[in-house]
Amino acid sequence: MSLAIAGMGWVTPLGNGVDAVWERLLRGDEASATPICEQFADRSYSAFRVPESAVTGLAHPRLRRASVISRFAAIAGLEALQAAGVKVDSQNAGRIALIFAISNGGVIYTKRFYRDVVETGAQSASPLLFPETVFNAPASHLAAILGVTGTTYTVVGDGAVGLLAIKMAEDVMMDKSLDYCLVVGTEEVDWLLCDAYRRWRLLRSAPPIEPFGKQKRGMILSEGAGAIVLAREGPITVERAHPGGCYRKRGEAEEILKRILRDVSQVEIDFVISSANGTFIDQAEQGALEQVIPDAITYAAKPALGESVGASGLWQVILGAQALRHGELPPVLHADPTISLRLARSRMAVAGARRAVILSSGVNQQVAGLRLALR
Amino acid sequence: MAQLGSTKGVKTSERVAVVAAGVVSPLGFGLAETLNSLRRAKDCVTAVTRFSVAECHCKTAGQIPDDRLLAGLNTGLRAKRLHRASHMMIHALREAVMQVPQFEPELTIIGTTSGGMSYGEQYYRSLCRSENLRHAPTWIANYPAQKPVIDAQEEVLGVSVPCQVIANACASGTNAIGHAFECVRSGRYQRVLTGGYDALSELVFTGFDSLQASTPEKCRPFDRHRAGMVLGEGAAILALENLELARKRGAAILAEIVGYGISTDNFHITQPDPSGVGPRHAMERALQSAQISADEVDYINAHGTATIFNDAAEGKAISQLFNGVPVSSTKSMMGHSLGAAGAVEAVISLLALRHQFLPPNINFEALDDSLDLNVVANESRSAVVRMALSNSFGFGGTNASILIRRVEA
Numbered sequence: 107m108s109l110a111i112a113g114m115g116w117v118t119p120l121g122n123g124v125d126a127v128w129e130r131l132l133r134g135d136e137a138s139a140t141p142i143c144e145q146f147a148d149r150s151y152s153a154f155r156v157p158e159s160a161v162t163g164l165a166h167p168r169l170r171r172a173s174v175i176s177r178f179a180a181i182a183g184l185e186a187l188q189a190a191g192v193k194v195d196s197q198n199a200g201r202i203a204l205i206f207a208i209s210n211g212g213v214i215y216t217k218r219f220y221r222d223v224v225e226t227g228a229q230s231a232s233p234l235l236f237p238e239t240v241f242n243a244p245a246s247h248l249a250a251i252l253g254v255t256g257t258t259y260t261v262v263g264d265g266a267v268g269l270l271a272i273k274m275a276e277d278v279m280m281d282k283s284l285d286y287c288l289v290v291g292t293e294e295v296d297w298l299l300c301d302a303y304r305r306w307r308l309l310r311s312a313p314p315i316e317p318f319g320k321q322k323r324g325m326i327l328s329e330g331a332g333a334i335v336l337a338r339e340g341p342i343t344v345e346r347a348h349p350g351g352c353y354r355k356r357g358e359a360e361e362i363l364k365r366i367l368r369d370v371s372q373v374e375i376d377f378v379i380s381s382a383n384g385t386f387i388d389q390a391e392q393g394a395l396e397q398v399i400p401d402a403i404t405y406a407a408k409p410a411l412g413e414s415v416g417a418s419g420l421w422q423v424i425l426g427a428q429a430l431r432h433g434e435l436p437p438v439l440h441a442d443p444t445i446s447l448r449l450a451r452s453r454m455a456v457a458g459a460r461r462a463v464i465l466s467s468g469v470n471q472q473v474a475g476l477r478l479a480l481r
Numbered sequence: 482m483a484q485l486g487s488t489k490g491v492k493t494s495e496r497v498a499v500v501a502a503g504v505v506s507p508l509g510f511g512l513a514e515t516l517n518s519l520r521r522a523k524d525c526v527t528a529v530t531r532f533s534v535a536e537c538h539c540k541t542a543g544q545i546p547d548d549r550l551l552a553g554l555n556t557g558l559r560a561k562r563l564h565r566a567s568h569m570m571i572h573a574l575r576e577a578v579m580q581v582p583q584f585e586p587e588l589t590i591i592g593t594t595s596g597g598m599s600y601g602e603q604y605y606r607s608l609c610r611s612e613n614l615r616h617a618p619t620w621i622a623n624y625p626a627q628k629p630v631i632d633a634q635e636e637v638l639g640v641s642v643p644c645q646v647i648a649n650a651c652a653s654g655t656n657a658i659g660h661a662f663e664c665v666r667s668g669r670y671q672r673v674l675t676g677g678y679d680a681l682s683e684l685v686f687t688g689f690d691s692l693q694a695s696t697p698e699k700c701r702p703f704d705r706h707r708a709g710m711v712l713g714e715g716a717a718i719l720a721l722e723n724l725e726l727a728r729k730r731g732a733a734i735l736a737e738i739v740g741y742g743i744s745t746d747n748f749h750i751t752q753p754d755p756s757g758v759g760p761r762h763a764m765e766r767a768l769q770s771a772q773i774s775a776d777e778v779d780y781i782n783a784h785g786t787a788t789i790f791n792d793a794a795e796g797k798a799i800s801q802l803f804n805g806v807p808v809s810s811t812k813s814m815m816g817h818s819l820g821a822a823g824a825v826e827a828v829i830s831l832l833a834l835r836h837q838f839l840p841p842n843i844n845f846e847a848l849d850d851s852l853d854l855n856v857v858a859n860e861s862r863s864a865v866v867r868m869a870l871s872n873s874f875g876f877g878g879t880n881a882s883i884l885i886r887r888v889e890a
Binding site: 168221231242264306470 | 594684
């Protein structure tokens, strides 16, 4: 079963809106890093953040107390539905499924809630903050805004979770009573996350992200949301979604990626949207790509947009769909010229491209892949 | 109603067997201990020992003792680093796999709400107090929600299986089983491991306490004097297989999952619609999905948290749909294990079907005047149980119900 992408929505540190972000990427723009500090720590980090002004326009009672992660998701989800021409009403509310991909969830409010418990005791714990710490809070807010009454799932995982959510959407859409599935990936950045990834030696102190570099200098975190509306018919399809895999040790990631790539590249592949982010996963993806589809052009957006973890898979799918639709790939930023992969080193025409592979490798043991096709 | 048709010539309405199950909860380690606790109506809620609850309204929870949880497992350095949730998953999966050693899952679908949350708490506390952060990489690596699933697969199966982790708050476990059921029923998968897990954590405990959802008293679902929930923890696994294929290979079939219903009521992020419309739709959809009528259900394992609002909404929905069907909330015995609850309660329903009894709703004195329910009060009862319904509802207005049928040997 192939599902079509009927609409897309995008909230990124480079701006909101699919066409606007796409234009900036084609121009070779890169998000600006901002420092993130914490009151109890001397160390600060750099992250690509969505400007606060970009998420203040959406007024809904359910978002009044919600964290930015829910606002990102709502803006992207509503853009995707509008682009698909889908208006949710009482007649079709049960015919639309909602699937969320999340990695770290509402970390800002979780930290704030627990800080009160640690600093002043359990009696200070906020009953207003606690519900926002739950993984499915963003999904429940968007379901309430839209009035969706049927299937709503929040899927949790690492950077691969966006593609796993799309695979789940494919399974959910086996129910023929459903017309659409809105898949949203969303993430917010906090100092705590930066510190955690730094202690895990996966974060670098300042940009750039250098994809596929020999030295794994690390990633820069970012935030935002990506959303796609999956429908029964449309010009761009998710032609093949692999159920993904889990690597036990980092050294196994490449082998599992090869299996996934072999599965999704049984037809000619024109280009690949890689999830290279300056960490160990780049080596695994490079090794798999060179072995399985060495001739495919590879694009990696994380040097421009940052590592948005739960949102990143959806961002990659939007990029793949845009490239198929427009016949162009943006330039891969900060890539060493000696890298042996066929990278899109400058804005590159891929006119006539029919198929793209999206490869998502998470740093917490999950990998996934899918194939998009232009009909 | 899920309309299952034919897609590209693939038959898309397969029957779904439960061929193995494993469980660890405050009720016990494994199916036999769980059955024994259920039959004896054992109260497994005890004073919280894992963290200080001095400032909390509620002081109790259903807890799994660490001495048993960690005993007998791999004692290597890696095993020591694993989160308690991973150990729970390992116990549950090991029990299930021992029943079907040849089971090769294509997919694992697991529900949880908080992953390795207590490691996140340790990390944050150490940061705030400028304490030694030598163990921080271990805490961070073992915190993600998928980690206990991958750990259990590695430890028990020795292979990596694609996994989907559903975090739909307290409905997660039932959602995971329901989605796994749909995956096998659609014909897209033959064998799926499913279930749920959650380990007690301070953040979640204080969260429910801050909402005044938890009680300093006994947990009394559907009782006139109910005052709230108590938390619990646990893990449960079900191995689902295409029933026809399971029969062909001569597998023992523990039960059949026949229906799944999901609904979202959008009323409030923490409270159900008082009309009971969300739970009612989930139960109705499960009945429609199974193509059975309400009078074919012999037992309902209710969500029954013992909060004022949940039990009122769920009780209303049950009485609107069912006429005097025995109902119990086994949370009264072991607390609410959140993402594990739906999976543990599916196993309890399976035991009720296998052993022909009704699990009890303990601490029960008198039915809430506004409810019309046939509560299995305080003691388990022998009964003919051919079909069981298990409910789970969660924050965000997410509601899920599954129907499990007895399969004659």
